[in-house]
Amino acid sequence: MSPNKRIAVWMSEKKIQKVNWQELETVCGNYGFEVFKLCLKSSLESQGPFCVLVHKMTDIIASANLGDVRCIAILQDVERYISQNPTLIVIDPIPNVRKIIDRYSCYSIIHSTNLCTYEVFTPNFCTLETNDVETIKHQLRIAHVTYPFLCKPLLGHGSRKAHQICIIFNERSLIDISTPCVAQSFINHDASLFKIYVAGDKHCMVERPSLKNYQASDRETIYFDSSDVSKAGSKSRLSVLDPEDVVERREPDEKIINLIATTLRKAFGMDLFGVDVVIEKSTGKYAIIDVNAYPGYDGFPNFYEALLECISKKMSTDLT
Numbered sequence: 450m451s452p453n454k455r456i457a458v459w460m461s462e463k464k465i466q467k468v469n470w471q472e473l474e475t476v477c478g479n480y481g482f483e484v485f486k487l488c489l490k491s492s493l494e495s496q497g498p499f500c501v502l503v504h505k506m507t508d509i510i511a512s513a514n515l516g517d518v519r520c521i522a523i524l525q526d527v528e529r530y531i532s533q534n535p536t537l538i539v540i541d542p543i544p545n546v547r548k549i550i551d552r553y554s555c556y557s558i559i560h561s562t563n564l565c566t567y568e569v570f571t572p573n574f575c576t577l578e579t580n581d582v583e584t585i586k587h588q589l590r591i592a593h594v595t596y597p598f599l600c601k602p603l604l605g606h607g608s609r610k611a612h613q614i615c616i617i618f619n620e621r622s623l624i625d626i627s628t629p630c631v632a633q634s635f636i637n638h639d640a641s642l643f644k645i646y647v648a649g650d651k652h653c654m655v656e657r658p659s660l661k662n663y664q665a666s667d668r669e670t671i672y673f674d675s676s677d678v679s680k681a682g683s684k685s686r687l688s689v690l691d692p693e694d695v696v697e698r699r700e701p702d703e704k705i706i707n708l709i710a711t712t713l714r715k716a717f718g719m720d721l722f723g724v725d726v727v728i729e730k731s732t733g734k735y736a737i738i739d740v741n742a743y744p745g746y747d748g749f750p751n752f753y754e755a756l757l758e759c760i761s762k763k764m765s766t767d768l769t
């Protein structure tokens with residue numbers, strides 16, 4: 450096997466367990482590549498050369514951002530190797546993954562695209578860094594964040610805490626917010642969420658359960674863990690619609706889904722990512738509420754084929 454046809458893959462042990470490694474090896478072989486598991490505990494040079502690095506280092510990057518010394522050192526090693534090997538194809542580039550896992554920068558990037566001309570939007574949002582209620586009120590007002598709203602941890606990866614979210618219904622409950630977080634207006638969507646999985650220029654969409662409709666009220670803050678709500682087969686009581694909700698079934702328009710996938714791929718400079726979309730009940734507009742690096746791809750037909758197509762295209766454009 451030629452040395453420039455080796456693909457290094459790194460993901461956590463837990464994720465590796467879920468991967469069909471045999472199938473990955475076969476598909477890589479069909480495209481003329483050899484694949485191997487990269488070890489971050491020993492030097493990358495000693496495991497090279499390789500021409501492609503596919504990784505899911507989101508948790509390492511998030512922990513490094515939070516100051517974890519071991520993760521900072523690992524990341525420095527990987528980034529040094531990447532800069533010393535400029536022809537290495539990295540899926541996806543670490544600076545771009547950094548932007549996606551910071552919810553504030555992620556929403557800002559979506560906001561800066563032209564998606565709003567196609568009735569696609571990201572709900573109003575702002576960061577909250579203080580516990581001073583008057584300052585919080587002011588920040589919510591200038592960002593047009595409306596009640597109810599969700600508070601999501603700033604980093605969308607890195608620990609269980611990253612998925613602990615609350616819904617605030619009134620000013621009295623502002624004291625419940627734990628900062629730093631991103632506040633984002635709640636969009637009613639009849640408890641139905643669409644996940645778009647993107648792999649290079651291919652994408653697919655699956656429907657998942659989501660939160661029921663809510664209005665501003667004097668009710669108490671709701672705390673939840675996102676992994677209990679929107680996984681396949683989740684049956685959270687927070688997803689049960691009220692009897693008076695009249696559900697209008699809306700099928701997402703494939704043209705708009707395609708537009709979201711291609712626009713965000715370019716805007717984020719990422720090939721492997723997932724987008725959570727809900728359809729706003731009152732307007733039928735598409736709200737992008739979350740973007741994740743290297744999602745699970747459950748239900749994505751022939752994911753490895755899509756990945757290898759993407760790698761092959763990148764290799765041939767890099768040669769020209």
Ligand SMILES: Nc1ncnc2c1ncn2[C@@H]1O[C@H](COP(=O)(O)OP(=O)(O)O)[C@@H](O)[C@H]1O
Binds near residue numbers: 642675
């Ligand atoms: N702006 C929003 N309006 C309504 N529901 C939302 C909104 N944002 C998130 N949700 C609900 O909360 C869940 C978790 O939020 P999300 O931002 O996707 O967090 P995570 O990064 O943990 O997946 C979503 O799957 C959806 O059900």
Ligand SMILES: [Mg+2]
Binds near residue numbers: 675725739
């Ligand atoms: Mg999500």
